Amino acid sequence: MAKITYTKTKKESVYSYETGAGKKLYRVRFKKLMINGKYKQITKNSFKTIAEAVAYRDKASKEADKALTGNSDITVGEYYKQYRERKIKANEWSADTQRGTQYYFDYLVLPHYAKTKIKALNRAEYQTYINYLLYDREDPLRPGKTKPLCNATVKVFNKVFQAFVKSAIADELIDHNRLIKIAINKDEPRVKRDLTMDELERALTDLKQHSTTMSFIMCYLPILGMRRGEVIGLRYGDITPSGPGLLAKVHRARTTSKPDGTNVKTESSYRTIYIDGEPAKQLKIAVKEFLRIKKMHKAIPHQKDFIFISERTGKPYHPNTMTVMYNRCGKRIGVWPLHPHMMRHTFATQSAMASIDSELVSQYMGHKNLRMTNAYKEPTLEGKARVASVMSKQFEAVNRTVENLGVNEV
Structure with a gap:
């Protein structure tokens, strides 16, 4: 059997090819992040028109997303993988935003919340964690020593995490934001911002x-x-x-x-x-x-x-x-x-x-x-x-x- 050559079309994840009889058909092939954190290859051939292929691609993609976000027990760590992938793929984040968001998740979010179910997030525990970061945070390089964060850093962390929570609401993982009215008001010397x-x-x-x-x-x-x-x-x-x-x-x-x-x-x-x-x-x-x-x-x-x-x-x-x-x-x-x-x-x-x-x-x-x-x-x-x-x-x-x-x- 002759090897089939697949050619990219202008439609994302859609390819054209010819059968042995010379008939032109279309193929859909793409990867999707699954609940276990691994990618699943979704492939289907034999579409007669490019419109049919696009319709299948969109339907399969939505079903995969629903399977992931529809899981009421999804954790912060599991959802973050999908959240990050979608933001990058949609070109919503600049390279600096990608780097900054990844930093806050790697060092402040995931160490504490990676295995926490999104539906279990609550204001009281989150405020306690905010206070820990402001006053009692342990120095990651010197166990037993504290290295609290300043108001500005914690406010950026909160902004990053709140954006993540809003995405979870949009995906109907939770019905409202439980992390509102968070106090970040540590007394600290005024940071010099301008010059005389x-x-x-x-x-x-x-x-x-x-x-x-x-x-x-x-x-x-x-x-x-x-x-x-x-x-x-x-x-x-x-x-x-x-x-x-x-x-x-x-x-x-x-x-x-x-x-x-x-x-x-x-x-x-x-x-x-x-x-x-x-x-x-x-x-x-x-x-x-x-x-x-x-x-x-x-x-x-x-x-x-x-x-x-x-x-x-x-x-x-x-x-x-x-x-x-x-x-x-x-x-x-x-x-x-x-x-x-x-x-x-x-x-x-x-x-x-x-x-x-x-x-x-x-x-x-x-x-x-x-x-x-x-x-x-x-x-x-x-x-x-x-x-x-x-x-x-x-x-x-x-x-x-x-x-x-x-x-x-x-």
Whole structure:
């Protein structure tokens, strides 16, 4: 008997083939996660039309899902395997979300709840576990020693687990959320989130003294309220002149899991910002440095090339380079913690002090705010220029210090 060749169609898990008599038929073949945590191969041939094959595929998939989620005794660990697989397959999670969710389940959820039936989850026990994490958690690396978690970490854990519970409700494993109104209110010192003007000036002065021209500008640009990934995600073609300043498209971000670039954080993060004053001057220097380094490495610059590249390698800086530079700077100047996102908080604080319209600031920073009816509406160029102008005045003393250091010249 001649070997049958199966050819992929445009429909997922559906293949076409020809019989020995030359008749074209269709086959369905896919794997499905079962209750025992193993995958079952589902295969059926001899469909006369692609529509019949698709109908069978959808029916078989739903029946397999029902067999899994319809089990009232399913445990947290068993359901998590299916939950994770569906989120990834539906492309609902970014690589960073996958990694973060897996971390919380591996270290905080599954060690405690893996064998717990979902229907057995209850608020009293969950609050007790939350309190354990906040006050009495055992250090996994030092048995007998405690290593409690901070409010922020436990709140993220709760958010991750609550999303999991909502999925279980949608799959009718439970009829309502039993883990509501959870208290996470441990008294702890206020975490430093932004910088004073003196701290900002000292940080930028130190960074300039301990950096190359390109790496300093990379560390300086978060003063515009941009996220770390957005700064290092700026591409050569994203920068265009506009009057005395520049327009910068913020459309890509680089992260540790997506060093080659990915979409920015949210829909409202897609924006074009106006840059003037010292930030515009520094960005122009960065573009010239980019072209010089490309030429030095005998590489042709392209519109989609990232601007912030290493002079030594000619390649984009690692996404963590900026964070490492801030950490080292913080230790040298005695400001701790110090990380790039604090510049974004500082921008927001200073804009509030300058009484700039909060909607303009939200749009300029690409910060989703559901209370605003026009959260996704791009502000006018005049609005962008207004934010840039006022913030240039707000940071005037700091920018004058940067300019007077005289290391970077256009």
